[in-house]
Amino acid sequence: MTAQRQRLRLLLIEDSSDDEELLLQELGTSGYDVSHTLVMTREELSRALEAGPWDAIISDYRLPGFTGLEAFSLVQQRGLDIPFLLVSGTIGEDTAVAAMKAGVHDFLLKDRLGRLGPALARELREAVVRAERRKMQEQLLLSDRLAALGMLAAGVAHEINNPLSSLLVHLDLALNPPEERQLHPEEAQVVRSAFECAVHIRDIVRDIKIFARPDSEQFGPTELHRVLDSVLRMAWHQVIHKARLVKDYQGSATVHGSEARLAQIFLNLVINAAQAIPEGQRDQQEIRVVTRPEVPDSIRVEIHDTGPGIPPELHERIFEPFFTTKPVGVGTGLGLSICRRIATEMGGHIGLKSQPGQGSLFWVLLRSAQGSS
Template identity: 70%
Template sequence: MTEALQSAQPLRLLLVEDSEDDAMALLRELRRSGYDVSHTRVETREGLERALGAGAWDVVIADYALPRFDGLSAFSLVQQRGLDVPFIIVSGTIGEDVAVAAMKAGVHDFVLKDRLGRLGPAVARELREAELRAERRKLQEQVMLSDRLASLGMLAASVAHELNNPLASVMMNLEFSLTNAEEQGNFQESMEALREAFSCTGLIRDIIRDIKIFSRPEGQHFGPTDLHRVMDSALRMAHNQLFHRAQLVKDYGELPPVYGGEARLGQVFLNLLINAAQAIPEGRRDANEIRVVTRRVGEQVRVEIRDSGAGIPPQLRERIFEPFFTTKPVGVGTGLGLSICRRLITEMDGSMGVESEPGQGSTFWILLRVAQGQEVVREMRPKSSAQGLGVLVLDDEAAVGMALHRLLSTRHQVTTFERAQDALAHITSGRRFDAILCDLMMPEMSGAQFHHELERLAPEQARRVIFMTGGTFTEETRAFLRTARNPCMDKPLDIPRLLSLLEARPA
């Protein structure tokens, strides 16, 4: 007996059953089949919800008909939670039509109570199937990760190329300006070099913003999104892929914001653009075209990415959206890109499809709905003052604070701090500012924590905060930004926008 218990397979069972006698019969049969069962028995929807939230289960067995509940409703609750747990209905009276309906709904098996000898083998089979499904999911995740890493490698090379050009110009112009000003005193040429360097920093800023769009987390907040801004970022990221294969034509219409998320839309656009490029052989750039078209169609926005490539045969037009199906050579693609794109668009309440003829190219289209209920921008009133504004700059990077002080001091009264505690002490002592530029990510006290303290100590000053960020890296910070009513600017700062915000601060 002891050896049998030691060799028994542990089984965590969630039992949906109102009859104590039937429950005991089920447990005896499972133990006879070689399972060491630990179980929880529930009879109601509320009890099932609590049990599902309390822990992990190996199998769920449910009676088909209970006084206040039924097996199919129980199965629906398990599905709603996204759990892939073997679900077996055991019933004393279940007709063939009911059994077929249950299996069509996704129930894994059903067993009659007067034939419980089938229960042990049914559980064993479904546990094996669940293990195989888990292994397939793991394999699919590994393939998706491999596909993403390959894409990241391609993008990293593209980004490095795009950054190196303006960065080389910045460094050479700055070196020329310093050397020229010191040795020859030719300030006119030095100023021209500085202007060119400044122009290149704008290009670097745009590239960094593009990277930030594509690096935001999957669970980002959906809302009103500037589609053209995201598309332009995707076009810049895909530039090296497109340039050598086709001429790019942007045919943009006047668009309102669409409902979606920047990172997910960016992933979709980038994938479609690279696919369009790969559909066109290299070597005849002037004879080929990739055209991006955007139009408003009623309460929707239609996006088209057209290529002059080989086209897609009719029998493959829907198959290309199936997971792991690909027309690319072995080792070039995983066949997951288009299936993922369609899923992402569907999650944004949109739709996606393709129109194509062999030899005449392809058009991938996306329909997105126009965003509703956009946030109302608070009214701001400008303030004119001969002495400018009182501005507090809080940033733990001394170089950033010094640069902002140098830039703003020509028109405003600027005070800088590197520690949030020092800035709070200054405000607590009675000093007040017209605007507070605050970094979000600081080591001792974050920008969000600083803002919370301001709301407690000097609420009128909290309204005057303008946040600056090089990237919101924590979910807590992202959640704070979604609820905070204060403006937030990405680094590198858009100086004209900064000056505009300063002149249009809250009354």
Template identity: 40%
Template sequence: MCTKGREPDQAMSPGLEQVRRVSPDAALQALLTGTGAAVGPEFFRALVRQVAEVFRVTSAVVGERKPGQDTLHPLAVWSQGDFREEQPLALTGTAFEQVLTQGVFHCQEAVDTHFSEDGWLRRLGPGGFLGMALRSSRGEVLGALALLHDAPLEVGPPDLALLGAFASRLVAELERLQAQAGMEQARDFLRKVLNSIQDPLFVKDRAHRWIVANDAFCRFMNHPEAELLGKSDYDFVPSHEADVFWRQDELVFGSGQPNENEESITDSAGLTHTLVTKKAVFTGADGQPYLVAVIRDITEYTRLETQLRLADRMVAVGTMASGIAHEINNPMAYVSANLSFLREQLSQEDVTELDLVELREVVAEAIEGAGRVRSIVEDLKGFTRSDEKRLGPVELPQVIDSAQRLVRHQLQTRARLVHALEPVPPVFGNAARLGQVLVNLLVNAVQSFSVRDPERNLIRISSRTNGAAQVVVEVEDNGRGMEPEVLKRLFSPFFTTKPVGEGTGLGLAISHAIIESMGGQIEVRSTPGRGSTFRLVLPVFSEGVPPVGQGA
């Protein structure tokens, strides 16, 4: 007799001998002590053995049904006093299908005659059978626990209750394993996502130690992940660089605000890399703050950018070449003439006191002319120098003077320059790079004029403070001006309105990048036929406090 989905009859069938069970107290004690310390496969093996001994049956089986499959996978099989290996069981037409469908299925005897295709029954216990479905806390069927006996198997309500206790313990372990598998899948998925990111990425804990590092970061550091995790910057880079990284990380930890800055790092070969690092802080499940960072190695980009800026300066020097030559030739002409006159006079034997006064004046003029040449050469050296990395205090009046001396010849022949320069504090930046911007703006202003009386062409350069933290420099002209369509593309690389051969289209794009790299802004307003005004907003230099966006 087989029963499905209900408690079996308590009355014994004629001729059937009830199997003697251990006491309920002993059974529960066995459940607690036999499976308390085990997990995973060992847990299932310990439990089926305990079940078989408690119910004193030939075999006990626990199997798992995986989602979407019509198969029962054995987790542990105890039979005839030993563990056995069984292949997965196709459920259709089996006693285990009845267990999973009905929840509880009991057949007192000759169970194999009802399920002739069930291979597990023939091998493990063809007599009595009792099975109970393992349901999760959400009602999902996770598998089955079954008792198989080679003799009739009579059970009552206490037996079902006891089997239910074992089943509950099984469900708890299966749900734990499912949660663990889910976590491992999520961890594996996250790992694949992180490793698919081509930029180096890492996560640090509050002690500034790496706890996550993707493959790109490991390659960048030239160390495997196992050597990086749990360590800090101080274990791999020079201490002065690690100090910078620590301060930048601490700034993000302390403020809770994202940060982007430029940093330098020396690799194991002694080569210095320039990095742009984006950092943000988040709170983990444990309530502790963590810092995530993505870094980009811009060493090659910076090198090319430096070369491009220098090339643009050479283009500007080429544009100013005739004017510079004129500025040098003029003083050199009278230096040469005065020296020739001096030589002639000194060759005479009767040099009078009056002659000596005149000779002193000639020497003074020659020295003055040589000084003008030296000044022009110094301006050119400052304009073309390549100390791009050094950022610090810049005296703006000196930069303005140097820039206008370099374009003085063009200004003298094409326009009239006026000043409105107020006293301003030093700004944060690089003198050569800032000079490059001002030369570009002055040359563009000169080239904006049509052929007309130079006295009508006006260029105005002004400077003033804008609050306590900014200095404003403006270069204004009353030239042709620009249409709105031109203004939209003005700072785009290679965009130019000049004829072929007169411009590269890089000057303003590079100027824009230079000013932003110093933490400033460049703005322009223009009216067709009335001229243009370029406005530089520069941060005031403050010792130890770089402008927003600048690294330490």
């Protein structure tokens, strides 16, 4: 029985058709079913990296206009963790040492390609291990964040709810006294304002309590607009000085998910939108939250902002763990990767449309509760 061949999406950086044929032949002998793209210049490499994904990259050392180490540097600049093997006909010891110090996963001589298959297999396994390690780190950080936030929310609710309930009762009594003790109109207005403020505090506490729900909360029918309203109240202080906030809810929207997880996604997206907008000119800036039904059986949520926009080459990278465009010390680079993971767990999707100078639109596609049974 013939062993199944392992499929390999290979990016090959090579300027010799003879060497290209030898490398592909060796990979075929090693059991790989290779689909590859050949590039020879820095510009072709940049376009190919954008067009990925790739399972592995094999590069010659000497190339037209640049070197294999410079090619590896381009890969690193994009934050890609792809097995990168350097192959050369004449690579000296100093060059080999420099390559390994730079982080190249392995180097081989073209007259000893018998080691290519085993070396690539090893690096593919190591890449899987690294990816799993990053995933575990992300999940641990997510769990720690949710646990800390849950403890904070539970503590706030416990400390505030009892005195707040008493305050509301007394203010209500003050607003509705016996007829012989009617308040002066000015006094009644003061008490009414205090009562409205207390009600607002109660709503905020209820919003925060969403995050106190256990992480094991089961997914089920969830009223999307109620979650979004809670998120916008929590994010209000981040938005109010930056931009006008516009809500455009179309129809009713009950989705498959959980309040805590959905709130985490949208709070992250709204705060990111606010942080992207520069200070000043508040009246000319806008954050718009849109919901609308989408066929079949889905609800689409869009967070629009009028910030500076995001270059196309970063549209996927911003969802990678630990990648951030924010200044050092601002954010961990985990927010959007966690949002994508949560959306996927709920059977949804998240993505981005943006161009420099034209703002950004983050969209989340969620399963309608009516269509998820």
